[in-house]
Amino acid sequence: MAEDRIARASLFLASGTIVSRVLGFLKAIVLAATIGVVGSASADAFAVANGLPNTVYVIVAGGVLSAVLVPQIVRASAHADGGSAYINKLVTLALVVIGAATVVATALAPLLAWIYGSQLPPATLQLAIAFAFWCLPQIFFYGLYTLLGEVLNARRSFGPFTWSPVLxxxxxLLGLVAFGVAFGFDPDGTRSAGEWTPGMIALLAGSATLGIVAQAVVLFWFWRRIGLHYRPDFAWRGVGLGSAGRMAGWTFGMLLLTTFAGIVQTNVLSTASGEGASIAAVDNAWLIFMLPHSVITVSIATAYFTRMSEHARDGEFGRVRDDLSGAIRAVGLILMLASAVLVVVAYPFAAVFQPGNLANASALGNVIIAFAIGLVGFSVLFVVQRTFYALGDTRTPFVFTLVQVAVFTTAALMTLLLPVQWVAVGVALATTLATTIQLALAVILLRRKLGRLDARRVLTSLVRDLAAVVLPVAVGLWMVTAFGAFTPGGFAIADRWGAILVMAIVGTVMLVLYGAGLWLFRSPELRGFAAPALARLRRR
Structure with missing residues (x-):
């Protein structure tokens, strides 16, 4: 019954994420048609500015809330009032901190934009600063969204957190369309930084911020639906918030490390701005990379996380180990295929953003490939990290994140030795390398904490998945080549709809071959997914 609940929760989370991500891709496509991607000064400036709110928010509270809030609320649920008083105090404290950070960050917009974009051409940097003043207020609403959503998740109301990004x-999207109609679309990114007027900047960046506001505020309605009513409570002493603060301290340190890595990445990429794949191209490649991770891994891990926290609270570490094994095997089953498909259709996928131009499609496509080969490891690391959080341990993730940042920084700086057109690919490969090393260390440290892991079953499952994906990759590569993915003017890259059609055909063929391979290999994970559907069909 517990597994059924996990499956239903994961499916519901995934459905909301799928809708949101589809709309997110549509937004990215419209943005690319509006200001370009590869070689666009406008796109690089907006990428820097629109990334700042999320970066600052993550430094201040983002990962801290995810790592600390759910376990603390689960523990507080044992209180006579179900944890309502504790929730009000914690949310009030967090909003005060995040609100203050928002005001300070917005005032420091020129400095923050310079930190991340000091290597940009001067005119592009000035445009990034102008965008940043409009974008940085998003920090407060990112915080509000996470706070309200994580409380809902801890109360097993999983849907709103994943469905509100649809809004x-x-x-x-409406803002981008309005901008294109009012000021013209620029898919090749030829609009110079000096051509932007205050009205253009306000409409593009302001509509992006308005979307974050709507995403956060709508969650208050869902709070009321589950019987929660937020009332500001500033009486923070004597209610056990000290333990939350100690946990948050290590997570805060970890986030500072990843922020440092982000600064290195953006400045390295800035050296290619206007000449090849740069900040905007890597942002788009990361968006593509994160699609299967967000739909599959986050949905599965979020559903397992609350249960892991409950088992850890009760000292049932054997069940925590079982949750970890089940989550990794479920993630690996789907993400192995997703990684393979992304590698195979990388050029057509890039052509959705930059149609009709093999040079631009290959520049973006190579970055997608460099990220995609590390997808399974990245997603498994996400599950392992959440296991530490469920155990109330935020110190150990700091340790293996320190190693990851050191490896990434060294590798990213070395990419400056590459020709400018390969810098973005080098940065993506540096990310994959650093994540792989981080995962290996994280698993070793988790094994010490839990005594043992279900390693044999997990490794057998992952090797089986890898073996089943070999034939689909070979067939998929043959198909995209036949469709002209690597040929100037080829059907797979000539226009947006042709690229989408090729991806759909190739992805479907690879899915069928992968499923057949897993079935022949008698994959228990596949049969576990298929059994409920087959049972329903037999009943009908």
Whole structure:
């Protein structure tokens, strides 16, 4: 019954994420048609500015809330009032901190934009600063969204957290369309930084911020539906918030490390701005990379996380180990295929953003490939990290993140030795390398903490998945080549709809071959997914 609940929760989370991500891709496509991607000064400036709110928010509270809030609320649920008083105090404290950070960050917009974009051409940097003043207020609403959503998750109301970004994407899409109609579309990114007027900047960046506002505020309605009513409570002493603060301290340190890595990445990429794949191209490649991770890994891990926290609270570490094994095997089953498909259709996928131009499609496509080969490891690391959080341990993730940042920084700086057109690919490969090393260390440290892991079953499952994906990759590569993915003017890259059609055909063929291979290999994970559907069909 517990596994059924996990499956239903994961499916519901995934459905909301799928809708949101589809709209997110549509937004990214419209944004690319509006300001370009590869070689676009406008796109690089907006990428720097629109990334700042999320970066600052993550430094201040983002990962801290995810790592600390759910376990603390689960523990507080044993209180006579179900944890309501504790929730009000914690949310009030967090909003005060995040609100203050938002005011300070917005005032420091020129400095923050310079930190991340000091290597940009001067005119592009000035445009990034102008965008940043409009984008940085998003920090407060990112915080509000996470706070309200994580409380809902801890109360097993999983849907709103994944469905509210749909509203964000709709609002932002309307803003982009309005911008294109009012000021013209620029898919090749030829509009110079000096051509932007205050009205253009306000409409593009302001509509992006308005989407985040809508995404956060709508969650208050869902709070009321589950019987929660937020009342500001500033009486923070004597209610056990000290333990939350100690946990948050290590997570804060970890986030500072990843922020440092982000600064290195953006400045390295800035050296290619206007000449090849740069900040905007890597942002788009990361968006593509994160699609299967967000739909599959986050949905599965979020559903398992609350249960892991409950088992850890009760000292049932054997069940925590079982949760970890089940989550990794479920993630690996799907992400192995997703990684393979992304590698195979990388050029057509890039052509969705930059159609009709093999040079631009290959520049973006190579970055997608460099990220995609590390997808399974990245997603498994996400599950392992959440296991530490469920155990109330935020110190150990700091340790293996320190190693990851050191490896990434060294590798990213070395990419400056590459020709400018390969810098973005080098940065993506540096990310994959650093994540792989981080995962290996994290698993070793988790094994010490839990005594043992279900390693044999997990490794057998992953090797089986890898073996089953070999034939689909070979067939998929033959198909995209036949469709002209690597040929100037080829059907797979000539226009947006042709690229989408090729991806759909190749992805479907690879899915069928992968499923057949897993079935022949008698994959228990596949049969576990298929059994409920087959049972329903037999009953009908």
């Amino acid at each position: 964000n994407n709709v609002v932002a």
